[in-house]
Amino acid sequence: MIDYSEKIKEISKRLLEEGRVDIVIGFKKGTVPMMNEPCLVKSSGEVEKFVWDSNCGINLANYLTGRNEKTGIVAKGCDSRNIVTHIIENKIKREQLYIIGVPCKGMIDKHRVAAMFDGEIKVVDEKDAKIIIKGENFEKTLDKESILQSNCSICIHRNPVLNDELVADPVEEQRDVDRYEDVRKIETMKPQEKWQYFEDMLKPCIRCYACRNACPLCYCPTCFVDEHRPQWVGKSQDPTDLRTFHFLRAYHCAGRCTDCGACERACPVGIPVRQFTKKLEKDCLELFNWEAGMSLDVRPPLDTFRPDDPDDFIK
Amino acid sequence: MEHMGIESGRLQFSWVSSAESTKFVDVVKEVTEAIKALGPNYSFAKTQAKVA
Amino acid sequence: MKIFKVDKQDWVAGVEKLFTAYRLVGPVNEGQFHNFKKLNKGELPDFNFLNTRLSAKSLVHSQTEAMFEYSLDENKENHHIMVDVKKDYSSQAVIGIRPCDAKAFLLVKRNFDTSQYRDPYWIRAYESLTLVGLACHNPCSSCFCTTSGCGPFHEEGLDVLLVDTDDYYLAKILTDKGKNFLIASGWDTETDADGGDQKIEIMKKAAEEKITVLINTDKLKAKETIALYDAEFWEEVAFSCINCGTCTYVCPTCWCFDIQDETRGKSGIRMRNWDSCMFPLFTLHGSGHNPRGKKVQRVRQRFMHKLKYYVEKYDNGIQCVGCGRCVNLCPVNIDIRRVCELMNAYDPQLECPA
Incomplete structure (x- = not known):
């Protein structure tokens, strides 16, 4: 490479x-x-x-x-x-x-690699499909395959x-990649377990908005969390407000997210933020047979109406 | 909503024309009954901000 | 200064005793990294870390902090009056803070504790702390503390400096608070002061030598502010910035906050939250005008504040202790060390030949 x-x-x-x-x-x-x-x-x-x-x-x-x-x-x-x-x-x-x-x-997963070693990683070199990681008292050669960002390994x-x-x-x-193993795991949980899963996942969040800002989809002149007249979301570390930010941000990526993983890579506290967007990505694929950004000639599903759009959820 | 832990049934959609008053009443009844059966919602409901 | 020797086998018992005198805080492994957390009885600070992911600043300036509470219910006494929120300011000992984080408190203190204004929340919380520092034997390659007024064994701002010699700890008492801490712990084996001090000096030298990244800050003060502000390099520096708040939130010396009221029914609180000069909202006026509406202006602000305005205002070095957190955690690798070099070396005459 x-x-x-x-x-x-x-x-x-x-x-x-x-x-x-x-x-x-x-x-x-x-x-x-x-x-x-x-x-x-x-x-x-x-x-x-x-x-x-x-x-x-x-x-x-x-x-x-x-x-x-x-x-x-x-x-x-x-x-x-x-x-x-x-x-x-x-x-x-x-x-x-x-x-x-x-x-x-x-791309290699810097969070995962850093967590694999006790000491500081000083040098990371690569040769062909091998990654050589050096620290003060250690040197290890790993297969690149084994330390890919999780979005890359299912790309x-x-x-x-x-x-x-x-x-x-x-x-x-x-x-033959199973792209949604993790999403399916969450889908089988009971509501309370799901709630807890995301609650635990978001605990370390410091609301720096790195996930949002690293995302090419987030280009709004003013993000809804920054609006203050009216103010849609509280600005504190209150868990409901934190959840609202992550959840609505994901929604804004529905049918647009390409699972590039920039959000997860950017997160300074290692939150797997793709767990929100991946569900929407999976739904778009299953309901509309849609993958974002594959062609200039097809309008996205949330942009168009087709008589055969799934509507079972409407009573 | 369901994916992040809100019970299914708390969020419902219906298509009611302004001419369909009976359908509207039925839907409201059905929804209220279903929600009452679920009990109060404690997730995603903000009381006073939880702060240090 | 007295130096005590703490046998590692006495460590657990000492920490246990400290719980009776202090609320204890220490580095705790949170999975992928360490952070400061309140220790519960039976818990020990975990010293198997390079530095904590977040700085220690939240101990005195939490990301969200309630200031006042109020009621709008007219049947209640004190309605429509802001009342102080009661908080626990009893003695708190932080075991295992790195010298850089302790020094950072002093830099922030210059702003929060002045002859004109004293921030009551910050000061009360800060004064409740006894800082027991853990000397750094293995500074990271992103650390540049030795050239930013700090160091891996730096004592300024600490009450006790703890040095791990593998076999035992040496505890150097630096203040009265530190003395009380040692008394409360029951670690009372005083060592020969000279011998201990020498040992610490040797280890300090060895640690300092490991820091290979040096920054030059000598010319920052003399630079003309406007010239630096107008420098051409800001566009290039700011290009990759995505304007998130990571650098400011992980920084031990970034102190900005925003005040918000939140009312629910008839009761409410006034709180303050960390804010970041990287966010457009930070400077947005009520009129809709934003004096720092562009990314490049915000990036420039952060570096100018740390490396120029602060230097000029307090005449006591840069507003950075060289902990390297922003260097490591910036999602796009904007490196303050490089920006500092650009600023320190900047010569407007070289930039625009007539």
Whole structure:
């Protein structure tokens, strides 16, 4: 995957020099292990910054909102689906974009890896499908497969669905993946157990809104939690208000979420926030046969009416 | 709602035309009875903010 | 200063005794990380941690804190009057706070305890604390305390410094509060002060040497504020920021809050909640105007406050203790160490050649 970096630099340089784009959005090497920083490059002289490895979990589509330049953007499978969603929702024009597609084999789960070791992880290197983790008194080589972000290990759209150029040949898509094992587990619980499950899950929340802000879908000028006339949600750490935030945020992602995992990755206290959105994603698939961001030509289910829409819930 | 732990039946949907007064009455009766049978809801109901 | 030797076999009994004199707080393993929690009888602080995920600031400034309560019921005495909420300010001992978090209280104190204004909630809570610090033998690679006015064995702000020597703890008493703590614990094996001090000095050196990331802050004060404010690098620094509140909420020195009233029926409370300069709502005026409506303005504010305004106002270093939490937890890896370098090295003349 490392050689993707060179290809990204090469393409970006060409696009900037030819004037195809004004800017390119990609990643630069992070300052701590398992982190890369999204960055914007304006001239071909700067493209050397660009890097690609298994730590590019942030969704770059998030950086497209409100841009009006001709924009080159590096996009893995999920990013590309969110770009499609952005286009469908009129947040950006297809003509403005040059999508540098990255066939992706998943990103590593920094929360999980950090929790695997007692001491501090100082260096994380990767070679082929192996990840080498080094600390002061330890060194361990792990299969990348075994430490993927949970959304990546169940991903079935690793290749960009929309692109102008790929940095490499498409990778093989995962087949026969059970995407909703965890959701089904919750579905079988009794109401009180469900309530408790989410109550426990949200306990560590500090309401920093990193999950919301890392999400490319959350581009509202003013979020409902920030409205104060009227104020929809209390601002304290009251559990009902916390739940309202998470629950309504998830609702706003219904039929739009691509399960890119940026929310979970961003959370500073390791809450599996996807447990909310995944249920909606599963429902959209089962009720409307819908997966978000797969095509520019189909309107999303919550956007359209079909006479055969499921309506059993209406008495 | 059900997924996060609100009992099924607490949230109900119905389509009632302004001309269907009997249906409206029936629906209201049915819903109130069903909700009463469930008892009071303690989840997702905010009293005074719980703060330190 | 007296130094006591605490045998590890006496540890449990000592902590047990402390419960009679204090409410105890310590680092507790919460699964993926440690945080400060109230200890219940029989519980011990868990020292198997690098640093807690959240800082210790919530011990004196909880994320949501009730200030007043009120009733709107006219049949009640005191209706429509704000009444202080009763709180427990009895002595509290924090066992295992890192020196950086203890020092951070002092930086915040400069703002919450001034000759003009004294924040009663913060001060009462702070004064109830006895801070028993745990020296850091293994600072993280994201720590830069030694160049931000602190250090892995830093004593300022602590009442006792506890040093783990593997076989036993050395407890260095730094204040009267610290002395009382030791008395209450029953750990009374005084060691030869010189020998103990030497041992601590050696370990301190070793820990300090492990910190390889140094930041330069020497030129920040002399920089012209407006020039720094107008610097071109802010756009680049702010690009990746998603404007969440992670950096401010995990920061031990970020102190901003917002006051809210919540009424339910006829009774209500006035409370304060942490707020963050990263949020657009933070500066939104009643008129609808927002002086910091853009992301770049908010990002600049955070760094300018910590590394320039604070430096100028208090003339006592930066508003950062180098704990590295924001560096580690920022979802997009914005690194205050890099921003500090940019600010410290900034020369407007170099940036815009005539």
